[in-house]
Amino acid sequence: MSDFSRTTVTAALIYANGPIHIGHLAGCYLPADIYVRYLRLQKKDVIFVSGTDEHGVPITIKAAKEGKTPQQVVDYYYKEIKDSFEKFGISFDIYGRTSDPVHHQVSQEFFLKLYNEGKFIEEVTEQFYDEEAKQFLADRYITGDCPSCKQPGAYGDQCEKCGTTLSPTELLNPKSALSGSKPVLKPTKNWFLPLDQWQPELEKYINSHPEWKSNVTGQVKSWLQEGLKPRAMTRDLNWGVPIPLPDTEGKVLYVWFDAPIGYVSMTKQLTPEWETYWKAKDSRIVHFIGKDNIVFHCLIFPAMCMAHGGYQLADQVPANEFMNLEGDKISTSRNWAVWLHEYLVDFPGKQDVLRYALTASSPETKDADFTWADFQTKNNSELVAILGNFVNRAFVLIDKNFGSVVPPKGEGTGLEVDLMAAVSDIPAKLAVALENYKFRDALVLAMEIARLGNKYLAEAEPWKIMKEDSAKAGTVLNYAVQLVAQASIALEPFIPFSAQKLRSALGMASFEWSSLGDFELISAGTVLQNPGLLFEKIEDEEVQKQVDKLTQTKTQMELATKAVPALKETIAFDDFAKMDIRIGEIVAAEKMEKSKKLLKLQVNDGFVTRTILSGIAEHFAPEDLVGKQVTFLANLAPRKMMGIESEGMILMAEDSDGSLALVQPNKQIWNGGTVN
RNA sequence: GGCGGGGUAGCUCAGAUGGUUAGAGCGUUGGAUUCAUAACCCAAAGGUCGGCAGUUCGAUUCUGCUCCCCGCUACCA
Incomplete structure (x- = not known):
């Protein structure tokens, strides 16, 4: 530490599409603030930089949903987030935002330098395009029926009903979320950073920091082991930093390209000496982040810096694990969180108490529980x-x-x-x-x-x-x-x-x-102003109220998810008649090797024994299924999974808690019996 | 299944490049005390350091296998 003349401390840029909760605070802002305040007490040269990340698809979706422009959405949350941080005493020297013109300029210059020096690979790929809205669609902008659970409303990157990860081309009946029209595949050019080329240097960089926390190096090494691949640094989207090249309308920089540059552009707004803080050899850079950001800060941003040249690489990336709440993962969508703006209302003037409690059980080495x-x-x-x-x-x-x-x-x-x-x-x-x-x-x-x-x-x-x-x-x-x-x-x-x-x-x-250690700090004769009680006892009723609030949202959420799914569209009899549903007996069942969810079932269909794979390993033990009659779809096109062909689909009834039940005839039926 | 992280006192968590009695805070129990927000101070109890094997004179710490939890990832026709 003594080798450095100044320290540049960053705390993760938070995504400006919602308010902030205790997980954010415990994850990186509180540790960063403690660290910075300590350095200031030591009279060290230190700057503390953070801000909101205001680009990317989720913000455009949120804006569309609320009938606002993306700018309106980020303006609102920027203010709210900044305000919460201020009230909790997070002492940023600057709290910026990536929609700022200075940020656009700095990241465009960064991009251009790499471009002019041939550091990118240009590649044309096929992406879904909305001909009505005249634009390419990001994964989240494409909806359709989930190929897995068949429910409508799945997104191009995943189905939120069954949790399956998807790619947009897998969706059945894909629809554009913008216009509702059917998107078409169209070629588009994007610029990729060949991370694979930087792998040796990245490995050298990572290996030169044996002092990093094991959760950080662990995850990084796992990526390196699998081998890095070129990653697109541009996207087809209207919301973001425009690509500073001719004929690139409708294309912007990838959020994870411009976001880390945000640290730099915000520094530029803070001080004319911004370059010193990022480029001088005696400047020490420390990124405080949560574990979800490790790869971007330890591999992608460093690779960008290496390609650019001139920038110092981070000396430390003290990533925290996650803070859970009352035993459950904090979740914005499930409203399972303690929101800072609500805490301020419920416990006015008690910011230090939360700071203390969160620090005392900070998730430094493993997930912690608040x-x-x-x-x-x-x-x-x-x-x-x-x-x-x-x-x-x-x-x-x-x-x-x-x-x-x-x-x-x-x-x-x-x-x-x-x-x-x-x-x-x-x-x-x-x-x-x-x-x-x-x-x-x-x-x-x-x-x-x-x-x-x-x-x-x-x-x-x-x-x-x-x-x-x-x-x-x-x-x-x-x-x-x-x-x-x-x-x-x-x-x-x-x-x-x-x-x-x-x-x-x-x-x-x-x-x-x-x-510290000086016993002559306050001279005799000083008149004291008794500050009164520094902290007050918190009674059982007060915390009980908070617990009740949480349990209430929990039961509400459970009720909401228990709602019976909406009925699907009416179909013609012919559509139904196409399906050949039958009764068969499971004569053998085994777990698929190397799979968590798949069971390999042998089903007697009256003619032969056919193989059906079913993703129910987490619900049924194979031995319990043998001898059971089940209903199955007999004429479903065969599909290969994990190297084995599945000839049909077992029908399952799903209960409100997500558990599954076999659909069985109420008396023994001959195998091959049809269901009409 | 693969990769990563973790399983240590009632709770939340430290720690050990292998070595005499494994730590902290809270909680519990007992004692002392009254300046103080029934707070403080002292003391004690409490752990086969997830399980099994191996290396070693010696492992909770290293190695292998195994079980459980969390995250990422493939599979759910």
């Missing part, structure tokens, strides 16, 4: 009982016994020597933890100051010695005040609002890291 019970405990047993209580004791004792004036320090005893020795260990340990991105550990260390304070007061008992030796009691309280002052510095990165309150109560004008 529970309201834990939130309450962290507040009541740690913030209130340890820190708040210590601070309150110090202030109240001085108010009562010395009229709120800090008493002078007399000769110390063994207690003071022990105290100073114990405190003197903390700054170095704390610095090591913070510099190694161990924020959970760091928080415990910072709180140690308050713990030592409580212990010191309990042992020194100033309220007792006050009667016989008020000077000695004054000494004790002076030491206590110095501890409060130090706590305000050590805790500043974690709970900045409370730290600030303490500093103004103590009349501290300036504060810096080097003051």
Whole structure:
């Protein structure tokens, strides 16, 4: 760390199509903020850059749904997101956005340089095109019937009903989401970055950072092992950064091409020395991200930088895992989340409590779980009982016994020597933890100051010695005040609002890291302004309300998903008559090798035993199926799966919870019996 | 199935390039105390470090196999 003259800290660009929740905060913004605040305390040269990512297909879809323009959508969320971050004290030096003209210009220049130097491969591929809307359709813009579950409304990249991953050409009856017309395949040119060519250099880069977290290198190495492939850096879309080349109307840069450049373009808006922060050899770049962004920050962006030349590569990418909520994955679409803007309403002025609780169980090495019970405990047993209580004791004792004036320090005893020795260990340990991105550990260390304070007061008992030796009691309280002052510095990165309150109560004008361990911070005679209670107990009812709120949304969502699916279009009798549905007996069943979902069934259809593959391995044990009669579609065109031909389809009834049941005749039927 | 991450005290999580009594916070129990938001302070209990084998003088830490959870990925006609 000492080899670098300045640090450029980025936090992931968040996608501007919704509000933010605790998962975002815990994932990267809070750790990044703690890190940056620490560096500022150290008087280091550091900038903290982030913003919203405002391009890409989901935003255009959201806009279309709400009858707004994409710009209106991102304007709204940019403001809301920026506001939430500000209120939680995430201290960005600049919070930018990728729809900014400066961003467009910087990313276009970046693209052009690669283009002019022949770093791209031009390739023409066939994509769906909407002739009515006169534009190419991104995967999400094509809907149709899912080839897997047959339900309508599947998207070109996946069916949300059954979760199957799709490619647009697989959809049955594809339709354009724009005009409803049937799209046609049409050739289009795109520019690919040949990641495969950069693989050796990327490997060298990754291998030069053995200190990276195992979850980061693990995922990166898994990609490298499979071999990188050229990746399109442009898309056929109207919303985004236009490609700065002639005859490219309707084409924009791929969001993951322009988004990381956003860090750079935002820096450019922050300072005229922006290039120094990104290109100088003594600039250290740190990307804070969530685990879903690892590949883009550790492989694709570095490859872009290598192709461009001149840019420094990230020195650290401390990616966090995910924060779960009450045992379940946080999900925007299921509304399973604690939204920051709602928290601010329910717990006004308690930003530090959430910051503390999230940091204390931060998903640094594995997915973590946020529970309201834990939130309450962290507040009541740690913030209130340890820190708040210590601070309150110090202030109240001085108010009562010395009229709120800090008493002078007399000769110390063994207690003071022990105290100073114990405190003197903390700054170095704390610095090591913070510099190694161990924020959970760091928080415990910072709180140690308050713990030592409580212990010191309990042992020194100033309220007792006050009667016989008020000077000695004054000494004790002076030491206590110095501890409060130090706590305000050590805790500043974690709970900045409370730290600030303490500093103004103590009349501290300036504060810096080097003051930790200094017991002369507050001079005798200083008049204290008792800040009142720093933290309040959170009662059971308050957290219960939050839990209820969550359970309520959960049952609502369950009800919603339990809705009986809509009826399909009416069909003619002839359409039905085409289907040859029959009864057969499963005579053998086994699990398909190498498949999680497929069972290989041998079905006696009255003539022969035919092989039918069925994706029900997660619902039925093979041995339970043998001997059972089932209904199956006999004249479905055979289809090869995992090397084996499937001759038909077993009919299944699906229950509201997603479980499956065989469709069986209510008495034994001869094999081959028809169903009409 | 493949790849990656993880399975350590009641809970949330650390840690060990293999070596004497495996740690923290919270929770629990007991004690002390009253300056303090029934808070603080002291102490104790609590773990065959997912399972089985192997390497080793010695493994919870290394290797192999196996079970379970999470993520990505192929398969659901």
